[in-house]
Amino acid sequence: MKQIVITLELPEIEALVKHGDKEAIAKASLDCVKKQINEGKLQVGKESSIEFGLIIDGKSLTFAMDKTLVNDFMDLAMSCATVICCRSSPKQKAVITRLVKSVTGKTTLAIGDGANDVGMLQEADIGVGISGVEGMQAVMASDFAIAQFRFLERLLLVHGHWCYRRISMMICYFFYKNITFGFTLFWFEAYTSFSGQPAYNDWYMSSYNVFFTSLPVIALGVFDQDVSSRLCLKHPSLYQEGVQNLLFNWVLILGWMFNGLLSSIIIFFLTTNSIIGQAFRKDGQVTDYSILGVTMYTCVVWTVNCQMALSINYFTWIQHLFIWGSIALWYIFLVVYGSIPPTLSTTAYKVLVEACAPSILYWLTTLLVVISALLPLLSYRAFQIRFRPMEHDKIQIQRRRSESLERDVAQSRLSESSETRNSSELPEEVRIRINSLKGSSRRKNS
Amino acid sequence: MSETNSDRQRRGDRESAFYLFTQQRLPACKPVLTPPWVITIYFLVGFIFVPVGLFTLRASHSVVEIEERYDIECVPSQFRNDKVSYIQDDSVPKNCSLLFKVDKYMKAPIYIYYQLENYYQNHRRYVRSRSDQQLLHGRNFHGTSYCQPLESSNNRPIVPCGLIAWSLFNDTFTFIRGKALLKVNRTNIAWKSDRDHKFGKNVYPFNFQNGTWIGGGKLNPRIPLSNQEDLIVWMRISALPSFRKLYGRIEEDLDVGDYVVVQLMNDYNTYSFGGKKKLVLSTSNWLGGKNDFLGLAYVFVGSSSLTVAIVFMLLHLRSQR
Numbered sequence: 107m108k109q110i111v112i113t114l115e116l117p118e119i120e121a122l123v124k125h126g127d128k129e130a131i132a133k134a135s136l137d138c139v140k141k142q143i144n145e146g147k148l149q150v151g152k153e154s155s156i157e158f159g160l161i162i163d164g165k166s167l168t169f170a171m172d173k174t175l176v177n178d179f180m181d182l183a184m185s186c187a188t189v190i191c192c193r194s195s196p197k198q199k200a201v202i203t204r205l206v207k208s209v210t211g212k213t214t215l216a217i218g219d220g221a222n223d224v225g226m227l228q229e230a231d232i233g234v235g236i237s238g239v240e241g242m243q244a245v246m247a248s249d250f251a252i253a254q255f256r257f258l259e260r261l262l263l264v265h266g267h268w269c270y271r272r273i274s275m276m277i278c279y280f281f282y283k284n285i286t287f288g289f290t291l292f293w294f295e296a297y298t299s300f301s302g303q304p305a306y307n308d309w310y311m312s313s314y315n316v317f318f319t320s321l322p323v324i325a326l327g328v329f330d331q332d333v334s335s336r337l338c339l340k341h342p343s344l345y346q347e348g349v350q351n352l353l354f355n356w357v358l359i360l361g362w363m364f365n366g367l368l369s370s371i372i373i374f375f376l377t378t379n380s381i382i383g384q385a386f387r388k389d390g391q392v393t394d395y396s397i398l399g400v401t402m403y404t405c406v407v408w409t410v411n412c413q414m415a416l417s418i419n420y421f422t423w424i425q426h427l428f429i430w431g432s433i434a435l436w437y438i439f440l441v442v443y444g445s446i447p448p449t450l451s452t453t454a455y456k457v458l459v460e461a462c463a464p465s466i467l468y469w470l471t472t473l474l475v476v477i478s479a480l481l482p483l484l485s486y487r488a489f490q491i492r493f494r495p496m497e498h499d500k501i502q503i504q505r506r507r508s509e510s511l512e513r514d515v516a517q518s519r520l521s522e523s524s525e526t527r528n529s530s531e532l533p534e535e536v537r538i539r540i541n542s543l544k545g546s547s548r549r550k551n552s
Numbered sequence: 553m554s555e556t557n558s559d560r561q562r563r564g565d566r567e568s569a570f571y572l573f574t575q576q577r578l579p580a581c582k583p584v585l586t587p588p589w590v591i592t593i594y595f596l597v598g599f600i601f602v603p604v605g606l607f608t609l610r611a612s613h614s615v616v617e618i619e620e621r622y623d624i625e626c627v628p629s630q631f632r633n634d635k636v637s638y639i640q641d642d643s644v645p646k647n648c649s650l651l652f653k654v655d656k657y658m659k660a661p662i663y664i665y666y667q668l669e670n671y672y673q674n675h676r677r678y679v680r681s682r683s684d685q686q687l688l689h690g691r692n693f694h695g696t697s698y699c700q701p702l703e704s705s706n707n708r709p710i711v712p713c714g715l716i717a718w719s720l721f722n723d724t725f726t727f728i729r730g731k732a733l734l735k736v737n738r739t740n741i742a743w744k745s746d747r748d749h750k751f752g753k754n755v756y757p758f759n760f761q762n763g764t765w766i767g768g769g770k771l772n773p774r775i776p777l778s779n780q781e782d783l784i785v786w787m788r789i790s791a792l793p794s795f796r797k798l799y800g801r802i803e804e805d806l807d808v809g810d811y812v813v814v815q816l817m818n819d820y821n822t823y824s825f826g827g828k829k830k831l832v833l834s835t836s837n838w839l840g841g842k843n844d845f846l847g848l849a850y851v852f853v854g855s856s857s858l859t860v861a862i863v864f865m866l867l868h869l870r871s872q873r
Contacts, residue, residue, distance in 0.1 A: 297792050303676035331576065376849060382792055384617075384841025385834065390663035390798060391743070392841075395674055398791035422578040448750050449684050453789075456745040467840050470608065474846065477597060478853050485860060488590040492868060502584045 107187065108153075110146040112139060112162040112170065132169075139169040143178050150185050157187040164193035171201060180209045200225030207231070217258060219244050234258060263345050264338040268331060270347070271498075274354035276327040278362040279417065283319050283410045285366030286373070290402055293374040306399045307454045309443060318407050318436050321428035322414045331420045332498045337505060344497050352496065369413070369479045373405045376478060380471045387465045396453035397461055400440065401468055405475040407436045412480055416487065419502060504543075511539060587868045594861030598854045605850025608839060615842040616656045616835050619667070622648065623829035626818040635823035650814040650831065658806040658835050664736065665796040666723060669828040673716075673790040681715035682787065687777060690755035704759075711758040712777065716787050718761065722769025723820045725831065727802060728813045736800040742784035751777040751784055768820060796832060 114135050122131045150158055160183055162170060170179040183189045183206075191202060199218075203226050207214050216223070216230035220240035224247040227233030235248030236255055245251040252261060294305035304311060338344055347353055381393045381401055393401075411429050418425065440458040448455040462468045491499045572578050583589070624632075626648035631638035638644055672678065683696040691711055696703050699713035710718075727734040757771035757780075771780060778784075785797050806812065814831060822829055834841050 298674045298676065299672050299793075301672070301674075301676040303674050303679055329576070331580075334582075335576070378792065380843065380846045380849065383794070383796065384615075384843045385663065385836050386840040388836055388838055388840065390661070390801065390834075390836050390841075392665070392796050392798065393791060394795075395679070395789040395791045419582055419584060421581040421583070424578070448745075449688065452684065455749065460743065460745050465840070466838060467846070470604070470839075470846060470850075474601075474849055474853065477601070478849075481597075481853070481857065481860075484585075484590075484593070488585055488587075488864065491585050492587055492590070492864075493871070502582070503586065505582075506584045506586065 107157045107159050108149075110142075110149060110158055110160050110182075110186065112142045112146065112160070112166045114138060114163070114165045114169075135165075136169045136172060136175070139166050140175055140178075142166075143170065143175060143182055146182050147178065147185075150182065158185070159188040159190065160186040161190045161192070164191070164195060164198060167191055167194055167198050167202075171198075171205070176205070180205060184210065196222040196225045199223065200229045202226075203229040215262075217255070219255075234261065259339065260335070263342055264335045267333070267338055267344055267348060271332050271353055272327050272330050274358075275330065275417065276323055277354070278359055279326065279414065280323060281359070282362045282366040282369075282413070283323075284315070285363055286369045286410055287314055287406055289367055289370035290374050290406060293370065294402075297378075306403050307396070307452065309454070310399070310403050313439065314407075317439065318432050319410055321432050322411055322425075325425050325428040326414065326418060329420075329422065329424055330418055332418075333501050334505075337501055341497075341501055344501065347497055365413075365483055368482055369409055372479045373402060373409060373475055376475045377402045377405060377471060380474070381467060386467045387461075391461070396457050397468075399453065400457050400462055401471060404436065404472055405479070407433060408472060408476040409479040412476060413483055416480060416483055508543065511543070587864070591861050591865050591868075594857045594864065598858035598861060601850045601854030601857065605847045605852075605854055607847075608850060609844060609847030611837055611839040612842055612844050612847055615837055615839075616658045617842040618652050618654070618833045619830055620650050620652065620814075620832075621828060621830045622650055622816065622818070623822055623827075625650075626816070636821070639818075639821040639823050646818045648816050648818050650816065652812040652814060652833060654806045654808060654810040654812065657808055658833070660803050660805050661737075661835075662802040662804075662806060663834050663836060663841075664725065664727075664799040664802065665832040665834065666721060666725075666799050667794070667796045667828075667830040667832055668721070668822065669794040669830070670825065671790075671795070671822065671827050672793050673795065674792065678715050679789055682717065683713055684750065687712055687750060687755065688752045690752055691758055702763075705763040706759070708759045710760055710762075711755065712760070712783070712787075715767070716789070717783060718767035720768035720771070720783055720786050721797070721820050723816055723818060723829065725799065725814050725816045728815065729806070729810055734802050734804060734812070737803055738800040739781060741798045741800060742781045743788065746784050746788065747778050747781070751780070753778045802833075 116138065119131070119135060119138060122134050146158075146160065169175065191198070194202070199222070203214060203216055206212075207230070213232070214230040215232040215234060216226045217234040217236065218224075218227055219236035219238060221243040223235075223244050227235060227244060227247050232250065233248040234250045234252060235244035235246070237245045237251055237253055250261060252258065291305050295302070333341075333344060378398065382398065383392075385391060386393050386397070411433050415421075415425075415429050437458065440454070443451055444454050444456045444458055445451075490496075491503075495503065626646075627635050627638055628644075631644070639646075680698050681700075681702070683693065683699055686693045686696050686699075691709055694709075696709070696713045699710070699715075702710055702715055702718050703713050704710055725736075727736060753776050755777045756775070757773045757777070760773070761767070761770045769782070771783060788797075790797070812833075816831070818829075820829065839846075
């Protein structure tokens with residue numbers, strides 16, 4: 107990396123300082139800085155293949171940020187790979203951050219540990235304060251506080267990536283589940299001559315977003331990890347998913363909404379055509395409004411929760427409890443709500459216990475509808491992971507392969523006697539596999 | 553080097569459940585949708601769904617169902633152009649007979665349904681037009697404002713109030729096979745929970761169907777609501793504009809080649825809004841009535857799943873080479 111230094115510690119300036127004429131010093135310094143900036147720009151323009159580092163001290167910075175020079179200075183700074191402003195005052199730090207923000211329009215992150223960094227931390231989009239030797243002022247002015255500078259790596263690569271994935275996935279999924287639910291109501295309206303009669307009992311609808319579909323979303327938004335922290339640090343290119351906005355663009359958002367529309371169509375039409383019309387039980391009873399509502403709602407709750415299970419790759423006891431627990435909660439709710447007097451439970455009175463549960467058609471319809479509604483997303487994910495994997499998919503597959511390889515190695519070690527081989531020798535085939543994997547991962551990372 | 557006590561405690565802390573939770577290092581299962589898994593899932597779905605579909609189709613085919621539309625046929629030819637005035641004219645006799653030919657052996661009990669089409673029982677204003685409290689407690693309950701305009705007539709409350717009760721279906725059917733009358737069981741056609749808990753045992757119809765507009769059938773004021781099974785069946789709102797409701801059960805078998813003559817009274821007015829009336833006789837089995845859709849849907853989903861599995865497998869193998 108080549109250096110471009112802009113400084114006022116030059117003999118001609120120092121000579122003027124000795125004379126003490128403030129105006130002359132200022133004018134000469136301005137000209138000197140202007141000259142150095144132009145020289146720097148020429149240098150950068152000539153050799154575009156190598157990287158440059160710009161070094162400027164606090165005194166020169168005051169002149170570089172003069173109205174006439176600031177645009178040239180910013181051009182030069184933006185074309186360098188690194189810029190070091192040493193000996194700058196707190197105000198200069200803040201002004202530089204503001205300039206960078208306005209000139210480039212990008213998101214800026216500032217990190218500092220002392221009271222002199224407070225201006226910069228507040229000016230930047232994200233301020234990271236380091237708590238420690240220089241006190242807590244930086245921490246109090248920052249958005250994130252860490253204990254040591256080296257934790258910045260984890261903050262960005264691990265938590266930054268996780269948060270981006272969690273929030274974008276959560277928003278897309280939230281739209282999806284409400285579109286699925288809402289559109290079944292809409293399709294039903296076409297059959298009630300658009301009179302506004304909802305397909306479901308009022309309490310089912312009120313508790314949809316509260317009881318039956320809220321916990322899995324929370325598990326997704328708070329606990330999901332598509333790639334473990336160790337692998338996040340090992341593959342910094344994963345961070346580019348956030349920079350390039352690969353997980354929250356219009357294509358993905360509209361795709362999830364379309365998935366919701368498709369799910370609702372599948373749920374509504376398969377349910378109504380399966381159970382409406384003929385008797386749905388051995389005793390000859392036919393389905394009515396309340397039974398259609400319960401069947402469709404059951405399918406919606408199952409579909410929406412299973413879509414969540416299909417979209418995430420990380421299952422702890424929390425995810426299992428929240429996802430399957432929400433589905434179980436629906437059945438429990440039906441039983442409890444159905445047992446309170448009919449003046450309160452209206453159409454839901456004993457609907458699961460008496461009408462739906464003994465009907466085999468109800469269970470078969472639920473199975474058919476849920477699997478049919480899941481197949482589109484499953485197909486999309488399967489084809490996408492196999493033929494157009496994203497960065498995190500590739501890392502997961504690689505981890506999978508190395509895990510199974512380690513298992514094979516451990517098994518082959520166990521099956522051999524300890525005297526004839528020492529622990530550092532591996533079977534021939536295994537060594538070749540490991541070398542080929544290393545080679546492919548090296549090729550990926552370069 | 554041996555561990556000190558503090559080392560051991562730190563290690564213990566590090567493995568405690570709370571530490572694992574806060575450091576987001578809980579033991580986790582991390583499935584990846586690799587091609588073997590995808591192909592397995594699709595084949596599994598296919599191999600489960602296709603047999604279930606075929607089995608369900610077979611069950612549906614084993615149900616025997618006979619259906620006849622009668623609302624046009626039963627109108628005498630001189631009234632065919634003005635069916636509404638025919639149905640509203642009480643002096644015109646409304647009896648009619650249908651002929652059902654039994655093509656397959658029908659095992660008892662055979663369920664009798666009346667089917668209505670283009671009838672929006674699920675319209676919001678209609679669904680609202682009832683008073684569940686009045687059905688349980690009778691005349692003494694006064695909060696029946698939802699039943700408007702059929703809340704009271706001649707300054708006396710109507711029990712049961714509302715549009716749903718007022719529009720009670722009142723065509724009647726008798727079944728004759730050969731020379732003998734087939735016995736039709738008209739009890740136990742409503743849901744038990746409705747009979748026991750939604751319609752009062754001490755509530756009797758009062759001032760019912762007494763106004764200027766007749767919407768449907770009349771009710772016997774000496775039978776309590778919990779025994780008026782036709783009303784209970786009718787008041788169970790249907791889901792879609794085309795629906796069936798249970799009328800009764802024939803407790804005898806019908807053999808192949810039997811002719812069943814149905815004497816019916818065509819009293820109910822579906823002509824004002826272009827509705828249809830049909831009579832259906834159907835057996836039932838473990839799956840219920842006759843509907844091929846479920847079986848066909850299972851077979852379709854199962855076979856498309858198998859197709860996708862094969863396509864995916866071929867694409868996967870081809871791109872691996």
